[in-house]
Amino acid sequence: MAKLVVRPTAELSIQSYLPEIWHGMKVSARHFWVNVLTRRDIVTKQYPEEKPVYPARFRGNHRLMRREDGSVRCVACYMCGTACPADCIRIVAGQHDDSTIEKYPVVFEIDHMKCIFCGMCEEACPCDAIRLDSGQHRIPSYTREGELTQKANMLALGGLAVARQGGDFK
Numbered sequence: 001m002a003k004l005v006v007r008p009t010a011e012l013s014i015q016s017y018l019p020e021i022w023h024g025m026k027v028s029a030r031h032f033w034v035n036v037l038t039r040r041d042i043v044t045k046q047y048p049e050e051k052p053v054y055p056a057r058f059r060g061n062h063r064l065m066r067r068e069d070g071s072v073r074c075v076a077c078y079m080c081g082t083a084c085p086a087d088c089i090r091i092v093a094g095q096h097d098d099s100t101i102e103k104y105p106v107v108f109e110i111d112h113m114k115c116i117f118c119g120m121c122e123e124a125c126p127c128d129a130i131r132l133d134s135g136q137h138r139i140p141s142y143t144r145e146g147e148l149t150q151k152a153n154m155l156a157l158g159g160l161a162v163a164r165q166g167g168d169f170k
């Protein structure tokens with residue numbers, strides 16, 4: 001048997017929305033005056049004068065690390081490109097003069113228009129050659145070409161890494 005539900009009838013004051021508009025304006029006015037007078041809850045940063053401090057594990061701009069002799073650590077193994085879910089890493093490998101290294105990246109390019117800053121490339125790299133711990137976020141470009149970050153730019157951000165496979169790193 002169907003059960004009849006008695007619907008509540010809204011009073012005129014509720015139907016007019018005026019009390020709720022009044023409550024909403026009170027909340028907005030309270031926040032406005034608290035922030036004007038005390039600046040207590042203002043979260044807007046005056047960037048770029050006031051720069052945010054990123055946490056140590058922040059994944060920002062990519063950087064390519066160097067060996068002790070200053071050369072790029074990357075051995076063009078394509079592990080990062082294989083792991084990348086956005087398929088935005090392009091590497092062209094070249095033959096290295098040193099037979100113990102074998103290969104190096106002639107081209108190493110990341111399409112930051114596609115990158116989702118997931119850090120999978122960093123995780124996949126067996127050589128500690130690519131990192132996102134540059135402590136800065138990417139400055140967006142107005143052009144599609146500007147979003148293609150090249151090896152030289154990433155090397156300029158890179159520092160010395162002395163990782164040993166399966167061992168310690170600095």
Ligand code: SF4
Binds near residue numbers: 118
């Ligand atoms: S951070 Fe993620 S999406 Fe960006 S290049 Fe690395 S693996 Fe690809």
Ligand code: SF4
Binds near residue numbers: 074127128129
């Ligand atoms: S950055 Fe690392 S994972 Fe990517 S190609 Fe170079 S060595 Fe391989």
